[in-house]
Amino acid sequence: MRGTPEPDLAKATEAARDLLIALGLDLADDVLAETPGRMAKGYAELLTPREFDLTTFPNDEGYDEFVIARRIPFRSLCEHHLLPFVGVAHVGYMPGDRILGLSKLARVVELFACRPQVQERLTMQIATWLDGRLKPKGVGVVLEAEHMCMTLRGVQAAGTNTVTSALLGMARTDARTRQEFFSLVAAGL
Ligand SMILES: Nc1nc2c(ncn2[C@@H]2O[C@H](COP(=O)(O)OP(=O)(O)OP(=O)(O)O)[C@@H](O)[C@H]2O)c(=O)[nH]1
Numbered sequence: 806m807r808g809t810p811e812p813d814l815a816k817a818t819e820a821a822r823d824l825l826i827a828l829g830l831d832l833a834d835d836v837l838a839e840t841p842g843r844m845a846k847g848y849a850e851l852l853t854p855r856e857f858d859l860t861t862f863p864n865d866e867g868y869d870e871f872v873i874a875r876r877i878p879f880r881s882l883c884e885h886h887l888l889p890f891v892g893v894a895h896v897g898y899m900p901g902d903r904i905l906g907l908s909k910l911a912r913v914v915e916l917f918a919c920r921p922q923v924q925e926r927l928t929m930q931i932a933t934w935l936d937g938r939l940k941p942k943g944v945g946v947v948l949e950a951e952h953m954c955m956t957l958r959g960v961q962a963a964g965t966n967t968v969t970s971a972l973l974g975m976a977r978t979d980a981r982t983r984q985e986f987f988s989l990v991a992a993g994l
């Protein structure tokens with residue numbers, strides 16, 4: 806499962822070199838000689854999710870409470886500045902006919918995080934993907950992240966943490982289920 810086309814590292818290296826020179830850096834200095842190539846590889850890595858198989862199992866026991874993976878670490882790039890935003894995701898669902906391999910909850914976060922993003926869209930894409938693939942009874946996603954474009958530059962509001970959530974199915978429509986999801990997430994904080 807691949808979200809992005811293959812990057813052209815040679816072209817990206819050349820462009821990184823031009824960018825650094827335009828920013829006033831002296832690329833004749835030996836310490837920066839390899840930097841454009843590392844920048845190209847670094848951004849390519851941040852924009853390329855690892856491939857994975859979507860492994861599901863029949864829900865033979867009829868498990869119908871929440872399964873939640875808390876504190877999944879993630880990093881993405883804000884689409885405005887291409888600076889990182891970094892945090893944790895709490896991703897849960899209430900199974901229907903099938904349950905998902907647990908690691909896939911972290912894989913799907915990475916799938917959508919490895920592209921230019923806003924936190925709101927990233928949150929919704931994770932929830933919508935799980936809803937579409939698993940047809941569960943409910944889905945809940947909470948993301949907490951620090952945006953470097955907000956904490957290291959610009960307004961420089963150091964330590965600010967942004968929280969977003971997306972709820973689908975029963976987690977959205979049933980007040981008690983919604984409350985239970987947030988309680989289970991908060992219990993891990
Ligand atoms: N809603 C949303 N906004 C984001 C996200 N990441 C970054 N931003 C914001 O995108 C906005 C871009 O605003 P601009 O005014 O075009 O950019 P700017 O001049 O660099 O703004 P400042 O950051 O205020 O200096 C900023 O307010 C960022 O904080 C995100 O995930 N969601």
Ligand SMILES: [Zn+2]
Nearest residue numbers: 883885886954
């Ligand atoms: Zn930004």
